[in-house]
Amino acid sequence: MGSIRHQVADGAKGYPIISHVFNKHLSVWNSAGILLNRMRATIVAVVIVVGCLVASTSHAGELLMQGPSVHFGSTDHNDANLGLGYIDEYYAVGAYYNSYSKITAYAALHWEPIHIDRLEFGAVLGLGTGYNNTPLSPVGSLTGRVAITDNWGAWVLLVPSAHGVVNFGLGYRW
Numbered sequence: 001m002g003s004i005r006h007q008v009a010d011g012a013k014g015y016p017i018i019s020h021v022f023n024k025h026l027s028v029w030n031s032a033g034i035l036l037n038r039m040r041a042t043i044v045a046v047v048i049v050v051g052c053l054v055a056s057t058s059h060a061g062e063l064l065m066q067g068p069s070v071h072f073g074s075t076d077h078n079d080a081n082l083g084l085g086y087i088d089e090y091y092a093v094g095a096y097y098n099s100y101s102k103i104t105a106y107a108a109l110h111w112e113p114i115h116i117d118r119l120e121f122g123a124v125l126g127l128g129t130g131y132n133n134t135p136l137s138p139v140g141s142l143t144g145r146v147a148i149t150d151n152w153g154a155w156v157l158l159v160p161s162a163h164g165v166v167n168f169g170l171g172y173r174w
Contacts, residue, residue, distance in 0.1 A: 061088035062173040064155060066096050072164040081167055092124050099165065102130035106139050118147040124157075145171065 066083035077099040085094020091110055098104040108126020121144050128139035141157040148154055155169035 060174055061086055062153070062171040064092075064094065064169050064171045066094075066155075066157075066167055066169040069099070069165050069167040071099060072166075074163040077163070077165075087124075087171070092126070098128075098130050100130070104128045104130035104139070108139065110143075112143065112145075120145040120147075141167070 064083075064085040064087050066081055066085065069079050069081040071077040071079060078097060078101045081096050081098060083094055083096020083104075085092060085096070085106075087094075087110055089110065089112065092108045093106065095103060095105045106126055106128035108124045108128075110122065110124050112120050112122030114121040121142075123140065123142050125138070125140040127136045129136060131137040131139075141159045144156040144158075145153045151173050153171045153173060155167075155171055157167040157169065159165040159167065
């Protein structure tokens with residue numbers, strides 16, 4: 001016994017119209033399911049970011065706009081890891097398109113012990129979606145920030161992985 005698709009396709013041999021209609025509708029339903037999963041992930045990420053922005057009124061935070069990435073030793077990964085997040089002295093949340101062109105929503109702890117003039121260095125470690133066909137996977141990076149002005153900063157995120165990734169971003173601190 002094969003899958004339902006194979007059983008119907010086998011049963012429809014000799015009836016090309018039935019087979020064609022079945023395959024066409026199955027494709028439409030698969031596409032709709034993929035779209036709904038992406039929409040769900042985007043809504044979850046937006047809710048997380050907005051919730052943290054509202055909850056963070058007690059101390060200053062930073063809106064982080066993630067931009068392009070460089071994948072070392074790999075040419076088949078997505079380098080347009082665009083995303084939006086919120087980061088403060090204790091935590092980071094947000095969402096981005098990951099290296100596999102899937103949406104990752106994340107929540108993480110943020111630690112930034114090194115401050116030298118306009119430079120800041122630290123790390124982010126937490127959980128995110130969209131990797132390894134599991135609901136949640138560990139995510140993290142080493143972080144560096146250069147203050148451009150009192151409010152604006154350029155971010156560099158170094159993601160340790162099998163191939164190594166560097167992501168660039170721009171932040172606005174209030």
